[in-house]
Amino acid sequence: MGDEEKRNRAITARRQHLKSVMLQIAATEQEKEKARRETEKHNYLSEHCPPLHIPGSMAEVQELCKQLHAKIDAAEEEKYDMEVKVQKSSKELEDMNQKLFDLRGKFKRPPLRRVRMSADAMLKALLGSKHKVCMDLRANLKQVKKEDTEKERDLRDVGDWRKNIEEKSGMEGRKKMFESES
Numbered sequence: 513m514g515d516e517e518k519r520n521r522a523i524t525a526r527r528q529h530l531k532s533v534m535l536q537i538a539a540t541e542q543e544k545e546k547a548r549r550e551t552e553k554h555n556y557l558s559e560h561c562p563p564l565h566i567p568g569s570m571a572e573v574q575e576l577c578k579q580l581h582a583k584i585d586a587a588e589e590e591k592y593d594m595e596v597k598v599q600k601s602s603k604e605l606e607d608m609n610q611k612l613f614d615l616r617g618k619f620k621r622p623p624l625r626r627v628r629m630s631a632d633a634m635l636k637a638l639l640g641s642k643h644k645v646c647m648d649l650r651a652n653l654k655q656v657k658k659e660d661t662e663k664e665r666d667l668r669d670v671g672d673w674r675k676n677i678e679e680k681s682g683m684e685g686r687k688k689m690f691e692s693e694s
Contacts, residue, residue, distance in 0.1 A: 567573055629637070 567576065
């Protein structure tokens with residue numbers, strides 16, 4: 513066990529040493545990257561932004577302000593033009609998408625509910641107060657007279673079977689049955 517413990521300690525110490533060396537290398541690389549970014553920033557600013565020298569007299573300061581305002585106005589005009597172009601292109605894009613959906617027929621259809629309305633109510637809803645036509649279909653049907661056949665007359669003469677049953681139901685009906693038997 514002694515040899516194995518020493519070996520484990522040596523491996524752990526070696527890992528710790530390698531870890532610390534890697535951290536030192538990473539820290540130096542980070543410092544170099546930071547310095548490189550700083551020089552790039554300085555070079556960019558010196559190239560694109562010339563040093564500002566403030567003149568001593570009031571007329572020169574006013575002239576400088578006028579120049580700066582002219583540059584600002586030019587930048588604002590360019591910004592406005594770009595915004596108008598973006599709005600125009602987005603509107604065209606929306607129109608094209610709408611046409612595409614119309615052509616495909618895959619626009620979202622709203623769920624329809626079943627409405628129970630009479631024909632009169634529907635016409636009144638569509639036409640408003642102009643509605644004068646009555647759509648009572650039953651009133652417009654022709655009435656047909658039935659001819660009495662012999663079978664129907666026989667059935668009517670026999671009577672309704674329900675009346676017979678109602679008479680016999682209950683205690684009174686049973687009494688009648690017994691009375692009629694005796």
